[in-house]
Amino acid sequence: MLLAGCAPAPPTPSGRVKVVATLGILADWARQVGGERVEVTALLTGNESPHTYEIKPADVKTIADARILFRVGLGLEDWLDAAIENSGNKKLVVVNVADGATGIVAGDAEDKYGNPHIWLDPEYAKAGIENLVKELEKLDPKGESLYRRREAVYFVQLDSLSRAIKAQVATLSDKRFISFHDAWPYFCRRFGLQVVATVEPIPGQEPSAKELARLVDLIRSERIKVITTEPQLSSVLPDMLAKETGVKVVSLNPLESGGGYIAALGTSANALINALR
Ligand SMILES: [Zn+2]
Numbered sequence: 001m002l003l004a005g006c007a008p009a010p011p012t013p014s015g016r017v018k019v020v021a022t023l024g025i026l027a028d029w030a031r032q033v034g035g036e037r038v039e040v041t042a043l044l045t046g047n048e049s050p051h052t053y054e055i056k057p058a059d060v061k062t063i064a065d066a067r068i069l070f071r072v073g074l075g076l077e078d079w080l081d082a083a084i085e086n087s088g089n090k091k092l093v094v095v096n097v098a099d100g101a102t103g104i105v106a107g108d109a110e111d112k113y114g115n116p117h118i119w120l121d122p123e124y125a126k127a128g129i130e131n132l133v134k135e136l137e138k139l140d141p142k143g144e145s146l147y148r149r150r151e152a153v154y155f156v157q158l159d160s161l162s163r164a165i166k167a168q169v170a171t172l173s174d175k176r177f178i179s180f181h182d183a184w185p186y187f188c189r190r191f192g193l194q195v196v197a198t199v200e201p202i203p204g205q206e207p208s209a210k211e212l213a214r215l216v217d218l219i220r221s222e223r224i225k226v227i228t229t230e231p232q233l234s235s236v237l238p239d240m241l242a243k244e245t246g247v248k249v250v251s252l253n254p255l256e257s258g259g260g261y262i263a264a265l266g267t268s269a270n271a272l273i274n275a276l277r
Contacts (some may be wrong), residue, residue, distance in 0.1 A: 001068045014039070017140050019132075020058050020066040021075050023050060025119055026097065027266065029129050030070055032154045032260075034136060041066070046255050049232045050076055051203035063087040067139060070077035071133055071173030073098035073134070074107075079247040095135050098126030104184045104214045120254055121158040121186035122158045125261065129154070165269045172276050177226040179217065180238055182227070183254040187265075193272070196224060199237055206237070219245040226275045228252045271277050 016039040021027035027042035034040065043059050044050060050072075059254070062065060063080075064087040071077045073096030073214065084092065090168045097119060104114035118124040133151050137144045169191045181203050188195055197218055199207060207215070218224065219241065227247045231239040238249045254269040259267075 003086045009126035010259060012047055015145075017136060019068045019070055020062050021070040022072065022080070023119070024258075025060065025261045026072070026128075026259040028256060029125065029154075030068075030132060033129055033133055033142075033147050033151045034151055035146060037140060037146060038136070041205050042256075044255070046257055047232060049203060053077075053079055055079050055129050059083055060086050063092065064089050066092060068092070068132070068135055072116055072119060072128075074104065074113040074118070093135055097131065099128075099131050101127060108182065110202055115182060115185055117183045117254060118186050119261075120184060120265065121190040122162045122265070123190060124160060124186060126227070128153055152249045157262055161266055162190070164266070165273075166268070168273045169193060172273065174225060174276055176222070176224060177228060177250075177272065177276065178219065178224055178241075180227070180229045180233060180235075184229070184252075187269075191269070196220055196222060199227070199241070200233075204261065212237070212241070215241060217246055219247050225239060226272070228272065231257075231264075241277070248275050 007141040009150045010098055016037055017034065019030045019034065019038050021030055021040060022046055024042045027040045030038055030040045041061065041062050044053060047152045060083045063083055066089065069084065069092055071080065071094065077195070091121045100219050101118060101124060114273050117229050119128065129151060133147045136147050175192060176196045178197045178199065179195045180199045182198045182201055184195055197215060199215065225248060227241055229235040231251055232255065235249065241247055250271050252272060253264055258266050
C-alpha cells in the first residue's frame with residue numbers, strides 16, 4: 001500500500017489494454033484480435049464522415065485514458081493531432097493501419113499523403129491488424145498467444161470474404177461505376193472493379209454545374225449503369241443524376257454499421273455486384 005504512489009499504474013484496473021480507435025471498423029479489428037484482454041472505444045459512431053469529423057471534449061478524455069490509439073493514418077485523422085496534444089497522454093502509442101503500407105493511390109489536392117481509404121481492401125486490413133498486434137504484444141506480453149491465435153482465425157475469415165467477392169465479381173460483364181466520393185480505389189484494385197469518375201473528388205466540396213454536366217455526358221456515352229452513394233453523405237446529387245440519366249443509385253457503407261468489418265464490406269460488395277449485374 002505504501003508503495004502504491006510510486007509504482008506505475010497498470011493499463012486499467014481490470015488489467016485490460018485500453019485501445020481507442022478512430023473508425024468503428026478499426027475498433028472491430030481490435031476486439032477481434034484482443035478479445036477479453038482489450039477494452040476498445042471508437043471515436044466515430046459510424047454516422048459521421050471521417051474527413052470532416054469534429055473532435056469533442058469527451059474524445060480528449062478517452063484519448064487521455066488510452067494506451068493505444070489505433071487510426072488509419074495517411075492524414076485522414078488530422079483532426080486528432082490537437083486532441084492528442086491536449087490529452088497530455090505521454091504514454092500513448094499511436095498505431096496507424098497505414099504504417100509500412102506500399103502501393104498507396106494518389107489522393108486529391110487535399111490528401112497530401114495519398115488516398116486514405118486503405119481499410120476497404122482486406123489485405124491492407126490484415127497489415128493494419130498486424131501493426132496493432134505487434135504493439136499489443138509489447139504492452140501485454142502475456143497475451144501474445146491469444147492475440148496470435150485470434151489474429152489467425154480472423155485472417156482466415158478475411159481470406160474467405162475476399163475469395164467470395166472475387167468469385168462474384170468474376171461473373172460480371174460490366175465492372176464499371178461512378179462513385180460519389182473517392183472511397184473505393186483499393187477495394188476496386190483488389191477485386192477487379194473500376195471507378196470511371198467521382199462526383200465529389202474532394203470530400204465536402206460539391207461539383208460545379210459544368211462538372212455535373214460532364215458526368216451526365218459520361219454516363220450516357222459510356223453507358224454507365226451504377227452510381228454509388230454513402231449513408232454518411234447527402235444523396236441529392238446522385239439522385240439528381242439518376243433522375244436525369246436513369247443510372248441506378250446504390251448506397252455503399254465504407255464505415256461500420258454495427259455488424260463489424262466483414263459484414264459491412266460483404267454487404268457493400270453484394271449491393272454493388274447486384275446492381276452491376
Ligand atoms: Zn472517405
